[in-house]
Amino acid sequence: MAEKIKDLRSALDMLGNMPGQLIETDVEVDPRAELSGVYRYVGAGGTVMRPTKEGPAMIFNHVKGHPGARVAIGVLASRKRVAALLDTKPQELGKLLWKSVDHPVPPVLAEGPALCQEVVHLAEDPGFDLAELVPAPTNTPDDAGPYITLGMCYASHPDTKESDVTIHRLCIQGKDELSIFFTPGARHIGAMAERAEELGQRLPISISIGVDPAIEIGSCFEPPTTPMGYDELAVAGALRGEPVELCPCVTVDEKAIANAEYVIEGEVVPNVRVREDQNSNTGYAMPEFPGYTGPASGECRLIKVTAVTHRKHPIMQTCIGPSEEHVSMAGIPTEASIYGMVEKAMPGRLKNVYCTSAGGGKYMAVLQFEKKAASDEGRQRQAALLAFSAFSELKHIFLVDEDVDCFDMNDVLWAMNTRFQGDRDIITIPGVRCHPLDPSNSPSYSSSILDQGIACKTIFDCTVPFSQKERFVRARFLDVDAQRWTGADFYG
Incomplete structure (x- = not known):
C-alpha cells in the first residue's frame, strides 16, 4: 500500500495525491441544499437526475454558519477511489470484502486520549445546539431537515452486550434531539432498540462521523453474511490488517470510533415516535438511493443527545443518497455476499x-x-x-x-x-x-x-x-501490450 489509511484525513491526503480525484474550494457554500446542488454536477453520479457524472471527491473549506468546519463529500463516489483506498483493483473489491468477512479482526480499546474527544460539548452546557455544532447538510429544498448521512451508529444488545455498527438516516430535530429511521427487520441496531423498549430502557448509542473508508464499507454488510452478534467493525479490521480502535464515550455507556472527526453521544428513548418532517412539513425525508425523495416517516425513533465531541478543526463527511457513493457502500458488500454464497454452493x-x-x-x-x-x-x-x-x-x-x-x-x-x-x-x-x-x-x-x-x-x-x-465465440484480437506504443496503461 502506497500510503497507510488510518482515518478520514489520511484518506483525503491519499486522494489529494491522485490526479483528478479531489477538489478543494474556498468559496463559501450554504449547507442547505446548495452544497449537494454543487456536488450533483461535480461528481455525484449514481441514480441522481442528469446532468450528473462520476467525478472527484470534494472538500468545502467555508461552510455558511459553521466557521472553522469543513465538509467532505463523495469520498467513496467512485469504484476506482474505493479500490485505491482499500489497496486493490476495482474488479476485486467484492472478493476482498468476502475474504475479510471470513477472517475478521475485532476492534480494540485505544490506548491514551482519543482524537475524537479533543473538544467536548455537553448537552447540559448553556448554548448547546446540535445544528450549530454539526454542519449537516440539507440535500434538497424538500428535505425534512439537516441529515447526517454517514453516521456510524454503534450500540450493544441489552441482553447479550454484543455490539454492531450500521448507517441509519439521522435528521436533526432540535437542540439535543435526532430522529433515527430503522427499516423494519433490516438492521441489528433496530432490533436492539426494540429489545431495550421491551425492557423499558434507553439504548445508549454513539454516532461516529468522518472515519476510515474501510469502516464505512464494512458497516454496510447485512444478514445472512453478518448475523446478529457479528460486529462489522471486524471487517474493517481485516481490510486494514489491524483492529479498529474504540474509546469509551464521555456521557453514555457505549464506545465510539476513536479517530472519528465527530461523535454524537445519546440514547434511543423508548416508547417515543417522531414525525421526521415535524419542523419542515414538506412530507418528504431526503433523496434515497433509487433516485427519488423518500416520504417522511411518522415512526422514527428519538435519540436524546447527551454530548458532541470532535477533533480540532473537524471535517464533516456526508453523501448524497442516490449518488455513486451509495452504490459503493451498499453494492460492494452485496457483491461480496453473493460471491461467497455461490462459491460455497x-x-x-x-x-x-x-x-x-x-x-x-x-x-x-x-x-x-x-x-x-x-x-x-x-x-x-x-x-x-x-x-x-x-x-x-x-x-x-x-x-x-x-x-x-x-x-x-x-x-x-x-x-x-x-x-x-x-x-x-x-x-x-x-x-x-x-x-x-x-x-x-x-x-x-x-x-x-x-x-x-x-x-x-x-x-x-x-x-x-x-x-x-462454439457458435458464440467473440472476435479474437491479438493480445498485445498497447503501453509500448502509447505510454499509457489501459489495463486498470
Whole structure:
C-alpha cells in the first residue's frame, strides 16, 4: 500500500495525491441544499437526475454558519477511489470484502486520549445546539431537515452486550434531539432498540462521523453474511490488517470510533415516535438511493443527545443518497455476499459479481458465470435464485458468460442483444418481498402487487447454452501490450 489509511484525513491526503480525484474550494457554500446542488454536477453520479457524472471527491473549506468546519463529500463516489483506498483493483473489491468477512479482526480499546474527544460539548452546557455544532447538510429544498448521512451508529444488545455498527438516516430535530429511521427487520441496531423498549430502557448509542473508508464499507454488510452478534467493525479490521480502535464515550455507556472527526453521544428513548418532517412539513425525508425523495416517516425513533465531541478543526463527511457513493457502500458488500454464497454452493463457477449503479447498489446485480461442463447448464439460474433468496432487496439479475465484462453495462447489454431471447430467457418470480422505496412496488402500480414492497423479481439469462458455445465465440484480437506504443496503461 502506497500510503497507510488510518482515518478520514489520511484518506483525503491519499486522494489529494491522485490526479483528478479531489477538489478543494474556498468559496463559501450554504449547507442547505446548495452544497449537494454543487456536488450533483461535480461528481455525484449514481441514480441522481442528469446532468450528473462520476467525478472527484470534494472538500468545502467555508461552510455558511459553521466557521472553522469543513465538509467532505463523495469520498467513496467512485469504484476506482474505493479500490485505491482499500489497496486493490476495482474488479476485486467484492472478493476482498468476502475474504475479510471470513477472517475478521475485532476492534480494540485505544490506548491514551482519543482524537475524537479533543473538544467536548455537553448537552447540559448553556448554548448547546446540535445544528450549530454539526454542519449537516440539507440535500434538497424538500428535505425534512439537516441529515447526517454517514453516521456510524454503534450500540450493544441489552441482553447479550454484543455490539454492531450500521448507517441509519439521522435528521436533526432540535437542540439535543435526532430522529433515527430503522427499516423494519433490516438492521441489528433496530432490533436492539426494540429489545431495550421491551425492557423499558434507553439504548445508549454513539454516532461516529468522518472515519476510515474501510469502516464505512464494512458497516454496510447485512444478514445472512453478518448475523446478529457479528460486529462489522471486524471487517474493517481485516481490510486494514489491524483492529479498529474504540474509546469509551464521555456521557453514555457505549464506545465510539476513536479517530472519528465527530461523535454524537445519546440514547434511543423508548416508547417515543417522531414525525421526521415535524419542523419542515414538506412530507418528504431526503433523496434515497433509487433516485427519488423518500416520504417522511411518522415512526422514527428519538435519540436524546447527551454530548458532541470532535477533533480540532473537524471535517464533516456526508453523501448524497442516490449518488455513486451509495452504490459503493451498499453494492460492494452485496457483491461480496453473493460471491461467497455461490462459491460455497458451486465452487469455481461464479467468476465475479457487480451490483450496478443503475440499481443503486441494491436492486440489480450482474453475475458472471462460467459453464465448464454440460452439467453446468441451468446452474447459472440456480446461482441467481441463491442471490434472490438471501438478499430480498435484489429485483433484477443479469446472467452473463465469462467472456462478458460484468462491470461494463454496454458489454452486458451486448450479451442481452446477441445471447438472449425474451420468450425463453426471462424468468419471473412474482409476489416476492423486495424494497419499499421502489415506487413501482405498489398495488397502485399493478394489481398483481399485493402490498407495498412486494415485487416481481426477474432473471435475464444472457448466457449461451453450453451446447452452442462454439457458435458464440467473440472476435479474437491479438493480445498485445498497447503501453509500448502509447505510454499509457489501459489495463486498470
